[in-house]
Amino acid sequence: MRQIVLDTETTGLSAENGDRIIEIGCVELLGRKLTGNNKHFYLNPERDSHEDALKVHGISNDFLQDKPKFPAIADELLKYLQGAEIIIHNAPFDVSFLNKELELAGLPPIKQYVSKVTDSLMMAKELFPGKRNSLDALCDRLEVDNSGRTLHGALLDAELLADVYINLTRGQNALVMEVGSAAGDGGNIAVIDLRGFELPLLLANEHEMAAHENLLTDIDKASKGKTVWRVLESA
Structure with missing residues (x-):
């Protein structure tokens, strides 16, 4: 099965209120193995990041000025995601932003391109009820090295989440x-x-x-x- 672990960084918390995606990171798994066939985009959101969001991702507005806008990378991204299971931590957040970007580009929502969206946060809550289940907390609990994560970054977070997901779902069927x-x-x-x-x-x-x-x-x-x-x- 082809799976894509995906993460985004955004200008703020609400796609419906005009916030946009500034970074997309994707990590491919085939048969639960990392393939190295990853995708990474920085995007010009055509607006500034909120101050609180800037503190989280550290991606300056000036850095994004010469980056492509979402419609310019949409075809490449959708071809890459086509037919795969998408794994996202707190999926409703990222999916809402992806769907808004697709809507603005005149394209159908993400569910029409992928086979399934899996929320690793919901999986973690079922496995560890009452515990903190942020990506950092899961890295600590599952012994995934996140020492290089000083700021949020979409590709780095997707790579960490891929390791976390494999640990969350490890087991032997036969x-x-x-x-x-x-x-x-x-x-x-x-x-x-x-x-x-x-x-x-x-x-x-x-x-x-x-x-x-x-x-x-x-x-x-x-x-x-x-x-x-x-x-x-x-x-």
Whole structure:
């Protein structure tokens, strides 16, 4: 499956009130692997950034003056996104800006070009209820190195989010592993079926049990005492 991790930087917080996109960063994943086929655009928004937005992204109005306007890059961007699943952190925000830019360019909304939009923020909230789920918080929690992120940047944030997404969704659907490569073995792929191995049973220690109980407590608080295990306990 082809997936594109996408991020934008904008002049402010409201596309409907006239704010515009100033930067778009895209990172391609194929089979959950980074391909290096990324896209990055700076855009002239034809307006100044709000002071608070400028503090976030640090992209000056003067820097953007000679950059292309959105219609000039729209075809290239849409061809790149065509048919892919788009992964965005807090997707409604970025999608609202993309749709406004497309509308101003006389083009259909983004959903007509892509197969699906996935909101990684909603995924994180389901996995870590009651926790902070900003990109920085997830990088810390999932051990993704974000030491180079002093300011927000669309391409850097998309690269970090790609790592975060892979960690959020990591797992193995079947105990079958393919080894070898076409270059190294003449195209023959050896398949090892791990189901024949006897796997050891590792029990949780006291520290892990305590951490698990704390997590259950946090989930219970987030659901206001409506979790199934608490209901069963009280019964």
